[in-house]
Amino acid sequence: MKACRVCKRIVEEGNECAVCGSKDxxxxxxxxxxxxxxxxEIAKKLGIEAPGKYALNVY
Ligand SMILES: [Zn+2]
Structure with missing residues (x-):
């Protein structure tokens, strides 16, 4: 699985983030x-605006 570098969303399929549309x-x-x-609290802390799976740390 990959994660989006922009919003940290976990991307399980494809090469584009479903939330922000980034290909990074x-x-x-x-x-x-x-x-x-x-x-x-956790969503606010991470700046998450859509429900789903996210990575805690993206490098
Ligand atoms: Zn994203």
């Missing part, structure tokens, strides 16, 4: 967080 993806990421509620 990397396999070099660590940690995974699943966001259901974009108003939660």
């Amino acid at each position: 993806l990397t396999r070099n990421w660590k940690g995974i967080v699943i966001i259901w509620d974009v108003n939660s």
Whole structure:
């Protein structure tokens, strides 16, 4: 799986981020967080605006 370098979204298929449309993806990421509620503390901390799976760290 790859992660988007722009918004940290996990991209399971294809070469484009479903959230921000970026093609800047990397396999070099660590940690995974699943966001259901974009108003939660963790979502706010990570700046996440759409529910889904995100990488905690993208290199
Ligand atoms: Zn993205």
